[in-house]
Amino acid sequence: MDLDLDLRKLRYFVAVAEHRHFGRAAQTLFIAQPVLSRQIRAFEQELGCRLFERTTRSVELTPAGQRLYEEARSITTVVTAALRRVHEAERGEQRLVVAFSPGLHVSEAIRVYAAEHPEVEIDVFPLRWWEQDAPLRDGRAHVGFLRRPFEDSGLRTVPVGHETKVACLPVSHPLAGRHALTSADLDGEEILDVRTRRTSSLDEKFELIAAGQGLALVPLSVAGSYSRSDLVHLPVTDALPVETCLAVPENACAGPVRDFLDVAASTLRRDARPSGPVGA
Amino acid sequence: MDLDLDLRKLRYFVAVAEHRHFGRAAQTLFIAQPVLSRQIRAFEQELGCRLFERTTRSVELTPAGQRLYEEARSITTVVTAALRRVHEAERGEQRLVVAFSPGLHVSEAIRVYAAEHPEVEIDVFPLRWWEQDAPLRDGRAHVGFLRRPFEDSGLRTVPVGHETKVACLPVSHPLAGRHALTSADLDGEEILDVRTRRTSSLDEKFELIAAGQGLALVPLSVAGSYSRSDLVHLPVTDALPVETCLAVPENACAGPVRDFLDVAASTLRRDARPSGPVGA
DNA sequence: CCAGATCCATGCCTCGACGGTATCAATGTG
DNA sequence: CACATTGATACCGTCGAGGCATGGATCTGG
Structure with a gap:
């Protein structure tokens, strides 16, 4: 994958897309107009598709350009949020991302945890049907309420209920x-x-x-x-109820995750036996 | 905002974070180790915070580094999806993003539209409570089923129902x-x-x-x-029911959006009077 | 029909960032 | 204490970003 999208060029592209005019876009970017023309052309070559249909009198977006303009908002939103959260972490603020399988609602455990740990920012991560456990493995979420079946290896799981x-x-x-x-x-x-x-x-x-x-x-x-x-x-009278689990990555025994598991264990008050070894 | 996050440096950072070793990370990146050391240091200066706690014998993530590593997954996911969709647009594939206020389910109109236009990829965009209309204005969504009140200006709206x-x-x-x-x-x-x-x-x-x-x-x-x-x-016996609307940006009369409005108008069969002028 | 204005594209230059090689400094090991 | 390992630093070459001047195309007014 060529993930090397140049966010500077993307910013230039957005300026041109909004002004539909290279000269004025260059002014707002505080660069010279010829630079902008070259950057846009280079950007088109990197992406492998034309973004603008331009004559000397008009600048219009191609379908690909229109699409990229829409996607640019998603990208900048994610990037700015990411940078903000990194700086929050730098200042010592903690965060816990709780993933939920679709249809499951925020459980009692998360409410108790939020009350006991007001210093921890809590976010929810709505899971898709086909990615039950992936966000837990790659770090996008720290704990997850999942519905079986999912891939167990590398996760510590605690059964938390059943659904018919x-x-x-x-x-x-x-x-x-x-x-x-x-x-x-x-x-x-x-x-x-x-x-x-x-x-x-x-x-x-x-x-x-x-x-x-x-x-x-x-x-x-x-x-x-x-x-x-x-x-x-x-x-279906003889269908086995599907088990819902609380799952965390095996290597994650850090503060908020650990605390959340403690809260969950005490909240459930049922036979909450972890399926793996619970290290300190 | 300094949105100029360098995705190449981010990729370098991820490699070091995963290997916890500059030399081996440099090997997988096909660059020399000193280059990687300098890039990481420059990256830390750009972000304004240290990412690794490193001695000559160990490399560990700081809290900010841990956070950035988690965010990196979100960023790469969004960017790769964006590039894929841009190329799909380049090949002529069409797409329609339908936003929904929370609690509203996919309506009859979208099902009919999907059946009539199988060539158009349809995505849903779940709206947050505080951003009813923003994704429609900035292009992240093309049509939206919104719950009043929201900011009307710049949108064409069609009432589609009431909720008590x-x-x-x-x-x-x-x-x-x-x-x-x-x-x-x-x-x-x-x-x-x-x-x-x-x-x-x-x-x-x-x-x-x-x-x-x-x-x-x-x-x-x-x-x-x-x-x-x-x-x-x-x-609440005397509470006014809240109106749900189908809304599109005023300037968007392009193909899929236009078709969707046609489908919605014929599907509703009720007094679907647009609130603004319906241009060709 | 032509002169001028407008606007994007091209050529040439400078400078800074990236990458490579050689080497140093710090730390762990037998 | 000699040696290996590993990250950091120094120095150099190359490439790309940005600036300036200018060309070519198109629209407009007389």
Whole structure:
């Protein structure tokens, strides 16, 4: 991957895109106009696509340029937030990013923790369906409330609850009139799984179901939040409830994470046995 | 703001952070070790804070370095996704980003649009409570389903529905035993508003309410999704329902946005009068 | 139709940043 | 205490960013 996007050139590009005029954009950037022309041309070559359709009398964005202009806002937002948080860390401010699988709500543990540790800034990280554990591994989140199955290796996990799963089918489906199903009823049906069909959102998954592409087993809480008139949710009497876990990276025994685990353990008051060795 | 973060230096930093060893990190980067030492030092000066605590025998991350390492993942994720989408645009692929106020679900219009325009990639942009319209103005989203109130100027809006608001109060509140309230009952109560108290998440707002910091008026759909045992939701009989709108930037009459508005207009089949002039 | 204005592009120059090689200084090891 | 390891420093060459002058294309007024 050529991740070497030059943020300075991106800033130049944004100026030209907003002014649609090289001379005035150069003025706001405090550089000379010829420099800007060359930088933009170099930027286009680096990206491999033209960004402006320009004559001597007009400067207009190409589709690629339009797209880049939109993306530039996301990039600058993330970068400025990152720099701000780095400086906060430099000043000693602590932060804890708690990831949540979709449909799970902020738990009791996080509220107790926030009350006990007001000096720690707490952020939530909404997880996507297909990236249950990745943000925990690469450092984007420190602790996570995940729904099984996910990849255990390298994580310490604590079970925190169970969710019953219900079958989601279109109203036109032959089984839709039943009051309850068994797993035997689902034999031969196409089950939409994270592995079989990578849907980017839950709504997209429901859309596939409504279109007759298959069925899905979804946690009850999710089914309740996203009710649609063209879908029905039916309990599956013999389905195993899916386990929800609190997970942290194995190597992370640092302050806030450690404290959070302590709070979680005392909050749960149930058989909260860590699945791995709990070192000091 | 000094947004001029050098992504090349960031890449160097990540390599050192992962290897905790300048020589080996330099090998993987295909540069000489002295270069890496100088780049890291320059990077620290640009950021204004030390990133590594290093002796001749060990290299460890400072708190600021640890934070930057976490943020680096977010930055690279956003940048690579942005570059990918720019190239998709270059190849002619179209994209439509639909923003949603929290609690609103993907509407009928988006499903119909996706079915009619399978060539357009559709993304959703979950809006925060305090940034109802900003992503629409700066290009991060193309159309948005917003909940009033928001800043109208510069946007074309189409009313798409109404939501009744319910009062959310802690169970310990004197009014909590009532079956319904009127707005007169709420006189003198502290109402938690986006303007009065900038809560970063809905859960945080509910947490404030549970802590006795005040009450809030929340849309019914939101109240249903986030039920808590320490809060009660009561209808307010004379409260005006809050209007939900479909909004697009005034200057955007381009292809996918235009098509989406057409689909929305035909889908709604109600008095979908645009609030502004609908140019060609 | 032409002179002038406007505006982006090109050529040439200077300077600073990046990368390489050689070497020093500090620390751990047998 | 000799030696290896490792990060830091010094010095040098190259490349790219920025400035200035100018060219070429297009629109406008007379």
